[in-house]
Amino acid sequence: MVLIGLVGLPLVGNLIDMPCNKERATFAHWGKEYGDIASVSILGQCIVIVNSAQVAIDMLDKKSSIFSDRLVLVMKALGLTPYGARFRDYHRRAYQLFENNAAMKQFLPPEELETRRLLKRLLVKPEDLSTPIRRTTGAISLRIIYGYEVQEEEDLFVELAEQDMHQFSLSVTSGRFLVNLIPSCKSLDLVRYVPDWFPGAEFKRIAKMWASTRSDLGGVDTTAASIYAFFKAMVLFPEVQVKAQAEIDAVVGIDRLPGFDDRERLPYINALVLEVSRWHSVVPTGVPHRVTEDDVHSGYFIPKGTIVFANIWYGDISSPKGLFGTENKEPELDPYKVSFGFGRRVLADASIFHLLCYGYCEDGIVFEPDTETTSGTVSHPALFKCTIKPRNEKGLFAASTRRES
Template structure:
């Protein structure tokens, strides 16, 4: 029996754990908190670029802003591909391979979410924030659910013109199910996603039962995309459609649209993201930050009033809180892997074609040389112009694979943060003796990470705001 000999690289691979024959680093790479493991290896080995290998698939992790910029920005023409998924989510723009189809989709999506266009979504975002505040007044203990609902409300309204029902909305249930499936897939299916060899195994093979579950998750994700689209299509036919991205794209289709055009219309509005739970956690853990932000808001809009987007430039500390939130708890700490199109050499290290290249955003944002005391939530670091600002782009991608909805997501974050700070105090719960019990600073181990479920006390700062919100929403 002949065995294929491994090709000898012209230069050494970047440093990393040695590994074993055939399986290579299978036992080294953890199943969760990848960003922490690679950050530790980088520190131990003394290299900002780390190499591991799983059954012939090379994984390159970039642990500094310099290396990430050198490769993913300056060499983006060869570092902008994506890798194949176990169940290819062909309608999720961030997971597209780098090709003409992706470029067309990105251009169309960007047309709706570029900086000069996103102001038209401000009324929707403000209204969603008011619904959030009303929910927090009624049932503050369900704040995590209310935050998810606020993001979903904005996304569904902008994308499809859908108004969520007060409770148990089926569109929200579909979205939650799809996101839950995707989260499990990121953990259970990590080897299948990274190693092409495993993708060819039948579902009954030991350890490959995940592939059967993936069919169910894919169906839920497809329903999350297709059902709102069909609702917009019916509304247009009945002249009942409200303004939305899907409605405008459908109205602009030719008389006989191609399958590609229909798929683009279905898919593009579905890509939106935000992370607010880390903000609440930070406010509970750092009450001095909360007080300073509230004092700034009160001084600009007056105690008992809600800030609007027109107040943004007058609230520099709140802007610093937003920057620090993205740095302290990046929503995608390990990024989405890029796929190298052809062989490359960087600082004497060989990086073979088809390598999966991960930007370790967590390591970049927690570099003590750039951000002293990186584990602490210190917005004032971004009031000092000598401190590099973690630009929104870094938190949402690199090079040609920047998330096109990043400005939209940033606005959702800002208006929710400003509204909650103006209205509520976020405090730790207390024990039987009345002593505060701060929540643990623990985050989920998935590639999309947020705080572990925690409890806190949410107390109103102004009864007048509640009356104003109720009157506004009823009106």
């Protein structure tokens, strides 16, 4: 059966239909119009949009041997390794390191240390929420991956990581750089001869700027986006903050800060980790996959080389009824399984739990920001104002100092 989707123009196909921003909303609309599996074509390049959690799992997880390849990106900020022997070797090594909670215990001390430092940074400059969150998530990644301790003031490696994640988010956005989607442009020899002034050749100017920024810190931006979304949610839903604070007070008390050893006794906080992931999907359209061989899925023929986007944005940010854009869907039992795309995400889960748990050690002002989010592969809540105040400043500093010494 032939894939169903938008009718395109001769030669260019759906070139003018591909969104350059708020792509998740456009994909959700296509899902309502054409079903869970919709398709478009750009200059002969087949693109499939998946708007169903179950279909995405069946396709990208259960058939990962042929759906795990990545795009050959002309505008790539990170080395998105194609599926093959090299990728499998990387995956095997990472899996051995992060395969279960027991293996993860070696990384908990630096996470606790950097999270406590975050509390101090918030007290020094409480009006600036985004910067210390980004610094903390970057510091955790640099410590775990490279053993590098971030400097308290401006740190070059943190700045490079932030630049690179911003570039990565833009480079894999569906319509941001059409040069990535046009098959003939995959040849760098051809792209080289496109003049800088040519309409649509903005990618050449940006590529020169990106050339000096290359790193490998994939967890920085997504974790920071989740933590920032948590603070925004607590401003929007103060009654949830009250319940969470009550649980921490009952389990942990007021004389110390929470730790990972308390996690099993904090079911409400654990539920909030999942809910923040559902409420704000940090990678709403996922990182695009590429099919390595012909396949038939649910009766639809999917040719080799097809690009697949899994739209995990659920449409209405105020409604918990579903994760995806299509209507009348049952909620996911575990939204965390798809909120970061498809694959293992144990490390981020630990980081988010700790940062969310500590967030309840402060009280935010009553202020209602909007629920707008940024475009791009990695989605952040729109900036908002919030003042952080500790309930026990002396106790907070004392507890942090004891654990750092």
